[in-house]
Amino acid sequence: MATLIGNNREQMQMMSFEAFIGKNNPVRLIDAFVDKIELNKLGVKIPGAVEGRKGFHPASLLKLYLYGYMNHVRSSRKLEKECERNIEVRWLLHELTPSYKTIADFRKHYPDAVRILFSLFINLLKEAELIGGKTMAIDGSKFRAVNSSKNNYNQKKIDRHQEFIDRKINDYLAELEKNDQEENNDELKIKVDKVQKELERLAQRKLKYNNLQQQLDNTEEVQISSSDPDSRALIIRKNIVEVSYNTQTTVDEKHSLIIDYEATNENDSKALAAMAMRAKEVSGQEKITVLADKGYHNGEQIAQCEAENISTIVACREQPTVKHLENEYLVENFIYDKENDTYTCPQGEILKSNGKWYNKSHDSEKKKKTRKNITNYRIKQYKTTACKNCPLRDKCTKNKSGRLIERSEHQDAVDRNNKRLLSEKELYKRRQAIVEHPFGTIKRAWGFSYTLLKGLKKVNGEMGLIYIAYNFVRVKNILGFDKFMELLQNWHPDYSGFHFLSVLRSFFSSFRLRQFFHLIFPPQKLLVLYRT
Template sequence: MQHITGISRHQMRFSSLEDTISPDNQVRFIDAFVELIDISKLDFAVKTLKTEGRPSFNSKVFLKMYLYGYLNRVRSGRDLEKECFRNMEMQWLLEDIRPNYHSISDFRKDNPIALKKLFKLFVSFLKDADLIGGEIIAIDGTKSRAHNSKKANFNQKKIDKHLDYIEVKTQEYLDALEGNDAKENPSKIQNIQQKIERLKQNKICYKLLEEKLKYSGEPQVSTTDNDARALLVQGQVLEISFNIQAAVDAKHNLVVATHTINRNDRNALSAIAIEAKENLEIETYTALVDKGYHNGREIEACKQANITTIVAQPEQGKNKERISENYLISKFRYDPITDTYTCPQGETLKTTGSWHKKTTDRDSYEFKRYQTPKYRECPVKHLCTSRMAGRDIDRSQYADAVEENNKRYQENPQLYRKRQEINEHIFGTIKRQWGYNHTNLTGLEKVNGEHSLIMLVYNIKRSINILGVPDLIAKLKKWNSPYKAKVLFLLKTEHLKLNLEFFFSSLKLAA
């Protein structure tokens, strides 16, 4: 039987690395993008040349390596080092430079802030390339497992449980020793004294953890990664994780803002919404957000920032008083002119104008209370409330913004349904297809850097799929105004005061 035969392994070939890479290969865009930027202005740790010792690697080498690695689901330093020896694309990209895995890992660990700034710079390029609409943006979060096990995460309840166990077990050992001494022919109890000593050491550790927990003011503490927290992933399922926030533009499903937090979504809306507005340098946009973000203070903050929110309205929980459906709070009409409520029976509930403060585990806000003295005469009081003092309604200081948002949500069901189409795709790609559902870094700042790198790589992959490598490189060259881009970018960072001095001095040099 005839088979296809290969060439001899001993046959000599003459070719260059350039011949092995096609014009539409994604590594060509990575190379063009990294060569364009001035990484020192983005606060990357730049290795300086020394007069003695071995020369250092250019930081751009590691940046190219990580962009290529994350694009191809290779993220560990050791695996990236292997790719330098066996991967023709990597050899072309790095011009056959082969760093040690220690140097590779240190680059990602040492440059978290710079990676976040690089993500923002690429968003600026995408906007100039007309790949971002900036009108409709969907906001959501997803959990990324931390480098910290559940056993290494503690709250006060868990610490108390361990301390109680130690007390009980220690007493058992002491009773066993006492009973053994009372016998005429004492039996041999092996290692019991060592076990008691070990329990004493464990008790000291848990006491130190308790002190650390009280000092931090946090409800929980993690020992492997101090910033990791037990967060709700689904239903009642808890995972030690971080929460990746992402704002995704509706035009091409590109990420325009991202940062990572170690709490749930309830108090996270305004920060990511305002970040998206600043990154795109736009006056306003409409944010589509799920009900997990529904929070009066956050919605009010977005309103003050000129961001139109459509946050899903949570379902009304079960009322302890068993109020009839016809007398829920939504059935009471508020009149902003008279600052009164009108109940379904037509009675008016008024306020004294005094503000009261309420603090819960999740929130703190002020409210006014509305009541009517006619509750005594009301024929349907038993359907409205079981309180002897009659029905009262609390109106939050953020009620106006919340009611405006809820009205928009009810009036725009078709628009809101686009939310899942826009941002669920991103998380599905990153976590399910690429496998980036966890981080091996510790500390919120470093984790932020890695997640910014992941979102940057997603945007690169997505934009290549939309335009293709040659067209994207052409737009990059047209955008090739690095001086302008870097200055605009620096003005958007949190170090505004420090960067202003650089900005004005650069203008003088440019003139």
């Protein structure tokens, strides 16, 4: 025959699994990495001597997950199949075959341990000088939650459903009243029974939406989700909305390695300062530069970064047009004199302040005034009496008292940021290449555009596995197999303080404050406090 013929399947071969795994196979790196980790110091329970069947060592499950995420397989049922048919996995797990439930439970029970493992890996990358630590880019990316849009409710949606139910109930009651006036017969009885069943069904639906209304009234949120209570409907782009999580991610410029992350259920507007301060702690530098898009342009956040010796280059938000104003008379065309604390209008008139600060609130969601979406800040007001006799007043303002300009207490910091944006255009252009690289790989190439777990704590654990896998593959491509293996073999992880950190996280998690814990107390800062 002209074709190749393989070996006889029934022929016995004297070979070990070791012979099937190449010397430079990445699975060997995973094995070396996990073998260096003492999981009990990360808060992972190691099965002890018990009667009955022995348990699987957590290290085996961690190896399986890292292999799965690096090879775009994260379903526990699919990983269970890989344990039986994938020769690399069989080698990695010494032919152990855990069930899908055992696999899933590890990811579900140890999100904090994954978080600490991510921090340990970042420390290794710092030791290897793979992280520059001077310039970072911050961005958020939405990952679809395990909660459909149908099971997400706001006040408008609840009102719409309740109005529909009330209207249907009234229609059925009217139909019953009409039937009461007709002669009784079998056909009419069947019709009445059907209407009464519909009324019972509508009463149950009414009760459901009354309960949802009560839940909404008892929270500071503007929306609630029934399948995954922590998930929120977030704007993906323009008018496209999905129930998802917004994962804040900090990426180092040197090799586009992820150095920090935090899954949240909020938009980007209040995330800059917390993520930037955490990035500074991770880098260990006295001063860093942070790049971010216009979604992070917030005066209070920029000012906080400046106070922490963090230089921001954040794109400006597009200023909305004002119908009754000519472009020439928009506020950006009024020149501010810092020395005299005055504004000069396009006509050369001087607008002065009385020197008083006024408190102002801004509702970021414009729907429900809550502590969560309200921003409080101080402003000064500037005006001039020259507006009364100005011939161009109608082009400048509709205010009867004349043009009024408000200046935020954070405007100086914003102006310095905007100046850096103009002078560092080439650096800012690199923002997209730095921070979008991981998102493109993870969401497009790997297909991880959604979460498999519910709740902020568990989602943060899953994001940790995804980001460890991304960094692992990236470092392997940067260093090559041999140098990476040498790095792992010479690595001595420093666990001091990490147990203390995991206990604190568990404490805050029990009070549903975990999302604030990471923002207020960066892991690296807590470790420094603990070790000193």
